[in-house]
Amino acid sequence: MTGPKPWNVVHTECVADCRVFDVLARHSQRGEGGPCFTFFSIDSASxxxxxxxxxxxxxxxxxxxxxxxxxxxxxxxxxxxxxxxxxxxxxxxxxxxxxxxxxxxxxxxxxxxxxxxxxxxxxxxxxxxxxxxxxxxxxxxxxxxxxxxxxxxxxxxxxxxxxxxxxxxxxxxxxxxxxxx
Missing domain, CATH: 3.90.79.10 (Nucleoside Triphosphate Pyrophosphohydrolase)
Structure with a gap:
């Protein structure tokens, strides 16, 4: 069984520095040449x-x-x-x-x-x-x-x-x- 297709991150930017974490916008596409979508994540220390x-x-x-x-x-x-x-x-x-x-x-x-x-x-x-x-x-x-x-x-x-x-x-x-x- 294979998993879902991975997303390729085209560009990442920090959109908010909240002292204890950053909010990142990851502009990503599935596969080569597909449309880009923006996903947000919280980047924090463990x-x-x-x-x-x-x-x-x-x-x-x-x-x-x-x-x-x-x-x-x-x-x-x-x-x-x-x-x-x-x-x-x-x-x-x-x-x-x-x-x-x-x-x-x-x-x-x-x-x-x-x-x-x-x-x-x-x-x-x-x-x-x-x-x-x-x-x-x-x-x-x-x-x-x-x-x-x-x-x-x-x-x-x-x-x-x-x-x-x-x-x-x-x-x-x-x-x-x-x-x-």
Missing amino acids: WVNVVARTAAGELVMIRQFRHGKGGDVLEIPGGMIDPGEEPEVAAARELLEETGYRGRLRLIGEVNPNPALFTNRLYTFVAEECERVAEVANDAVEETQVELVDPRALPERIRAGEVDHALVLTALYWLQLHEQR
Whole structure:
């Protein structure tokens, strides 16, 4: 079975620099000499997220304000990978900054957040045996509050819509797959 015909990118231009991502216009054609169409994508640094668990088995989660939702969101720690930074280093940094916790990290999954729009990758880590070793170290545009969550209560919190971040749900599924091995 062969896949769909690829598109040839004739020209790419940045149409918006939004600080944490660029919006690209890709002028593309299918095959040689066909008509050109413009497709838009979001070009961003790759991201990490961390499913962190204490020695007692609690999930180390954070609550923070998200501008897209216009309200608080319960999620797991994560963020952008800095230029030249390895995903595992970024995961450890984000976990420490957003929660004050540190743990033993292992990569458990990698996905494209939305291949219709995004050019980046999301790396999901599990952090085991997490311990609080520092205060939360938010910057001027972020405020996170740590919540330790009993994993047995998580399904109901998801059903109730308290945890509704798609990338967090993806990470929790990666954890489930990881634990089934």
